[in-house]
Amino acid sequence: MSPVYDFDQRVILITGATGGMGQALSLALAAEGAQLVLCGRREAALGKLYDRIAQLGPEPAMAPAELAALTPDAAAQLVRQIEESFGRLDGLCHCAATLPALTPLRNLAPAAWYESLQVNLNAAFVLTQACLGLLQASPDAAVLFSTDGIAREGRAYYGPYAVAKAGLEALMRVLAHELEANTPVRVNAVDPGPIRSALRTRISAEPPARFAPPASALPAYLYLLSGAARGVTGGSWAASEPGPWDAG
Numbered sequence: 001m002s003p004v005y006d007f008d009q010r011v012i013l014i015t016g017a018t019g020g021m022g023q024a025l026s027l028a029l030a031a032e033g034a035q036l037v038l039c040g041r042r043e044a045a046l047g048k049l050y051d052r053i054a055q056l057g058p059e060p061a062m063a064p065a066e067l068a069a070l071t072p073d074a075a076a077q078l079v080r081q082i083e084e085s086f087g088r089l090d091g092l093c094h095c096a097a098t099l100p101a102l103t104p105l106r107n108l109a110p111a112a113w114y115e116s117l118q119v120n121l122n123a124a125f126v127l128t129q130a131c132l133g134l135l136q137a138s139p140d141a142a143v144l145f146s147t148d149g150i151a152r153e154g155r156a157y158y159g160p161y162a163v164a165k166a167g168l169e170a171l172m173r174v175l176a177h178e179l180e181a182n183t184p185v186r187v188n189a190v191d192p193g194p195i196r197s198a199l200r201t202r203i204s205a206e207p208p209a210r211f212a213p214p215a216s217a218l219p220a221y222l223y224l225l226s227g228a229a230r231g232v233t234g235g236s237w238a239a240s241e242p243g244p245w246d247a248g
């Protein structure tokens with residue numbers, strides 16, 4: 001049985017909210033009382049998620065954004081809207097990712113490289129940077145990146161996705177060091193493991209049922225976003241392995 005955390009009054013921004021992990025996480029956080037800001041690129045899918053979440057918890061806000069085109073100005077505007085609507089931000093969880101067709105680097109179109117680094121790494125940086133002012137004003141805030149074991153393996157044909165995830169892990173560590181003294185912001189990364197989602201289906205010939213549902217990674221995501229993880233920073237965690245989330 002997973003521990004239950006108190007997310008009442010906590011405002012949390014989730015990218016990739018309409019994806020497999022993002023959706024499972026959004027529904028779980030809403031059920032625990034979190035005030036969510038749902039970031040996704042498909043307004044119809046965001047609208048459907050909005051309806052489900054509004055039945056579970058506080059009415060969420062929608063933040064449509066195409067991360068391939070996210071600029072610092074657009075990120076700043078999104079954060080201004082959060083400040084105007086809620087006056088605070090206590091969590092930022094990056095679940096968005098794009099995985100181009102698996103291709104040897106020799107044949108990879110440079111445009112696919114640029115787009116993957118933009119969505120998977122640059123947009124995560126730009127959005128995190130824009131959120132820092134509000135996060136630092138929170139009494140207890142969390143930044144959580146979704147990583148992948150491939151970041152450290154460097155597996156063939158995963159080119160820009162693997163490079164972007166390795167970059168995200170470095171970004172996470174740099175930021176954690178910069179914020180560890182005298183700020184309430186902790187910064188971590190979590191690998192959900194092979195989970196059943198659109199991203200997994202695109203690259204795997206195996207039947208989706210062979211993979212664990214996104215809910216399997218929820219204990220790690222919820223713990224790292226919750227006040228129970230206060231002081232835990234700079235870690236790259238594997239949701240499928242035992243962790244402090246098992247203690248509750």
Ligand SMILES: NC(=O)c1ccc[n+]([C@@H]2O[C@H](COP(=O)([O-])OP(=O)(O)OC[C@H]3O[C@@H](n4cnc5c(N)ncnc54)[C@H](OP(=O)(O)O)[C@@H]3O)[C@@H](O)[C@H]2O)c1
Pocket residue numbers: 015016017018019020021022040041042065066067068094095096097098119146147148149191192193194195196197198199200
């Ligand atoms: N699935 C796995 O086995 C696995 C394993 C290790 C790590 N991860 C990581 O876990 C996280 C969640 O992945 P997932 O499995 O939930 O994948 P998913 O179901 O494919 O969700 C990815 C999300 O990212 C959004 N997205 C993609 N490109 C975007 C863009 N240009 N602008 C805005 N949003 C964009 C997608 O939007 P649309 O719905 O509109 O496409 C979707 O909501 C990712 O960071 C992934 O790298 C997953």
